[in-house]
Amino acid sequence: MGAFLVQEWWIVLMFLASLAPLLHRLATGGLVASLRTLDRRWIFLLMFWAVAFPIYYVGVTGKTLPEVPGLLAQSTFDEIERLAPGDPVLLAFDYEPSSAGELTPMATAFVRHAAEKRLRMYFVALWPLGAQMIDDVIERVLTPDFPQLQYGRDFVNLGYKSGQEAVIKVIVTNLRELYTTDVRGTAVQNIPMMEGIASVQQMKLIIDVSAGTPGTKEWVQYAVTPYPSLRIVAGVTGVSAPLYYPYIPRQLHGLLGAIKGAAEYEQLVLTRYGGENPNPKYTEGLRRMGPQLVAHLLIIGLIVVANILYFTDPSRARR
Amino acid sequence: MIAGMKRETLIWTIVMVLGAAGLLGRAFFSEQGMGREYVRAVPVANGQWTQYDGATYTDYLRAEQAQPGQTVVQLSLPRTVGLWLAAFFTLAVFSFLWGDNPFYRIAEHVFVGVSAAYWMVVAFWDVIVPNLIGKIWPGVVQAWALPGLAGPEAERNLVYVVPLVLGLMLLWRLMPAGGWIARWPLAVVVGTTAGLRLIGFLQGDFLAQIRNTILPLVVFTGGAFDFWGSVSNTIIVVGVLCCLTYFFFSFEHKGIVGGVAHVGIWMLMITFGAAFGYTVMGRIALLGARLEFLLDNWLWLIDPTGRRVVATMLFGLIG
Numbered sequence: 001m002g003a004f005l006v007q008e009w010w011i012v013l014m015f016l017a018s019l020a021p022l023l024h025r026l027a028t029g030g031l032v033a034s035l036r037t038l039d040r041r042w043i044f045l046l047m048f049w050a051v052a053f054p055i056y057y058v059g060v061t062g063k064t065l066p067e068v069p070g071l072l073a074q075s076t077f078d079e080i081e082r083l084a085p086g087d088p089v090l091l092a093f094d095y096e097p098s099s100a101g102e103l104t105p106m107a108t109a110f111v112r113h114a115a116e117k118r119l120r121m122y123f124v125a126l127w128p129l130g131a132q133m134i135d136d137v138i139e140r141v142l143t144p145d146f147p148q149l150q151y152g153r154d155f156v157n158l159g160y161k162s163g164q165e166a167v168i169k170v171i172v173t174n175l176r177e178l179y180t181t182d183v184r185g186t187a188v189q190n191i192p193m194m195e196g197i198a199s200v201q202q203m204k205l206i207i208d209v210s211a212g213t214p215g216t217k218e219w220v221q222y223a224v225t226p227y228p229s230l231r232i233v234a235g236v237t238g239v240s241a242p243l244y245y246p247y248i249p250r251q252l253h254g255l256l257g258a259i260k261g262a263a264e265y266e267q268l269v270l271t272r273y274g275g276e277n278p279n280p281k282y283t284e285g286l287r288r289m290g291p292q293l294v295a296h297l298l299i300i301g302l303i304v305v306a307n308i309l310y311f312t313d314p315s316r317a318r319r
Numbered sequence: 320m321i322a323g324m325k326r327e328t329l330i331w332t333i334v335m336v337l338g339a340a341g342l343l344g345r346a347f348f349s350e351q352g353m354g355r356e357y358v359r360a361v362p363v364a365n366g367q368w369t370q371y372d373g374a375t376y377t378d379y380l381r382a383e384q385a386q387p388g389q390t391v392v393q394l395s396l397p398r399t400v401g402l403w404l405a406a407f408f409t410l411a412v413f414s415f416l417w418g419d420n421p422f423y424r425i426a427e428h429v430f431v432g433v434s435a436a437y438w439m440v441v442a443f444w445d446v447i448v449p450n451l452i453g454k455i456w457p458g459v460v461q462a463w464a465l466p467g468l469a470g471p472e473a474e475r476n477l478v479y480v481v482p483l484v485l486g487l488m489l490l491w492r493l494m495p496a497g498g499w500i501a502r503w504p505l506a507v508v509v510g511t512t513a514g515l516r517l518i519g520f521l522q523g524d525f526l527a528q529i530r531n532t533i534l535p536l537v538v539f540t541g542g543a544f545d546f547w548g549s550v551s552n553t554i555i556v557v558g559v560l561c562c563l564t565y566f567f568f569s570f571e572h573k574g575i576v577g578g579v580a581h582v583g584i585w586m587l588m589i590t591f592g593a594a595f596g597y598t599v600m601g602r603i604a605l606l607g608a609r610l611e612f613l614l615d616n617w618l619w620l621i622d623p624t625g626r627r628v629v630a631t632m633l634f635g636l637i638g
Contacts, residue, residue: 044416051603052610059614059621101608102601128441139373162446165515180449180472181465189470221523238601242594250531251523258597259604280624287623291607292600299599 015049036309050298054290064286073264076233076254079205085118087204095211096129099237105262105285106235107209109269111137115146116273120193121155126167126214131159131183140281152191159183164214168222172200206232212240220251259288353619356398360391375626406617409609454479532559558586
């Protein structure tokens with residue numbers, strides 16, 4: 001770290017210069033008095049540095065924090081790992097760029113894992129931009145790293161359909177009622193891997209990457225609960241993750257919550273398939289854990305300081 | 320002039336001038352520059368068309384080293400403009416942290432307009448064309464938009480005249496008179512949605528969650544007493560009962576009922592805390608993703624995905 005700070009002296013200088021007015025105020029105006037009237041924009045600036053500096057550090061050095069997978073990430077990994085080559089899996093990308101920062105690492109790891117297992121991948125989306133998210137992950141993962149996998153034989157992008165949970169309700173019994181073509185306009189009957197696939201019930205596993213509604217909750221309600229033979233694992237945003245815990249383990253068989261879940265799952269996939277020098281695109285979640293650590297320490301520190309200031313405020317008793 | 324400026328205007332001006340100077344310096348006076356996108360020209364359909372796949376700066380330098388003046392890997396002006404627009408809008412949205420300003424408003428309005436248009440276009444091509452027009456007039460859709468549409472999915476299905484008529488009735492509210500006509504399809508939408516959700520919640524949440532809470536308080540795993548499994552199940556059962564008691568208002572919350580309800584409040588508070596923690600993690604992940612975009616894709620200050628790793632070495636060879 002010391003050598004890094006010396007080498008990247010300019011960022012240290014920017015950090016100190018940006019906080020110089022705050023430090024000056026704390027030194028001259030009294031620590032407690034200044035903190036009681038602190039402008040919220042100083043908090044924003046501190047948060048910026050708490051996230052930007054680790055990103056810069058990880059970006060320059062390539063170092064990431066060690067990650068120990070938890071039970072939920074392990075069960076998610078095991079659900080995919082137990083499948084046999086050629087098994088059909090449905091990958092539902094129910095998210096958009098607004099939550100890509102959290103969910104893209106999961107989507108990348110899911111697709112890479114499924115490709116390593118040689119599973120047949122059927123991509124669908126319940127969000128309008130989900131189809132673009134699918135194209136993006138195909139372009140980043142399948143096209144460069146798995147050139148032996150062919151579109152239409154090993155994976156297919158069936159695209160987006162509007163209707164939210166009604167789409168699930170229909171395709172769980174009749175996939176072709178709504179999906180008459182793929183995103184390229186090819187009739188499903190002309191897609192080799194669609195032969196014999198009539199409904200979602202034939203999928204060995206549903207892998208849902210979900211940012212909200214419609215998403216994991218709807219897949220659980222309208223696919224897995226009425227048809228208990230179906231199994232589902234999900235990667236979800238931090239905001240929505242607590243909503244899905246009641247479904248574990250009977251209705252939801254694996255859950256990756258926020259970037260922490262993504263990092264744990266990435267670690268599992270890397271350990272099993274990564275090799276000694278993994279491609280950095282498969283460590284996106286792991287890279288983001290550095291900023292998480294520093295930002296969380298800052299937030300904990302701010303909560304502690306704010307509570308001390310609140311409980312020691314002499315005017316509190318008068319109020 | 321500076322003396323007459325308001326403090327905030329002065330700060331904004333200084334930040335803008337310093338930022339612009341930094342960008343110009345980075346773009347024109349640094350070794351690699353910044354913020355450029357490259358593409359690889361790939362001939363398709365026997366050379367009739369050219370497809371442009373994404374390429375990296377390293378790819379460009381390698382191609383130039385192999386054959387100076389080549390045009391296979393080239394700078395993409397549209398993608399570069401898109402990159403700079405993305406960076407501008409990211410900064411414009413971030414600027415709201417300082418306060419409301421014209422840049423933020425521009426970003427907000429562009430986002431709303433583009434999103435609405437995008438959703439409309441996607442819904443038209445992914446739903447109305449294949450799932451409505453394609454069902455009623457398959458021949459028209461085949462000839463006009465989806466030549467690949469074929470097979471049993473392309474057969475005429477006159478049942479879809481019903482949603483067409485309902486859709487037209489819904490649009491009737493735009494007419495100056497007869498707005499009541501739009502209420503009929505609206506009633507169909509409300510009724511079907513309510514019915515669908517009622518069944519989904521009854522099956523997936525109400526009944527299934529009762530089943531998920533019927534758990535053994537003493538757990539044996541492999542014939543041996545499982546202490547932590549027993550603790551986990553006990554917390555779930557006790558927690559659910561306490562929370563239900565809190566929401567049970569037929570008795571006054573006094574005595575035993577009050578005590579149990581109080582435990583329920585604590586359970587709820589812990590749940591809210593966990594949800595808040597997850598939300599913080601999610602938001603930091605999103606901030607991290609945007610900052611990584613700015614530092615990596617735009618400013619070229621870091622290279623976590625290795626897209627310009629070789630570039631520094633090759634730059635010396637060429638330049």
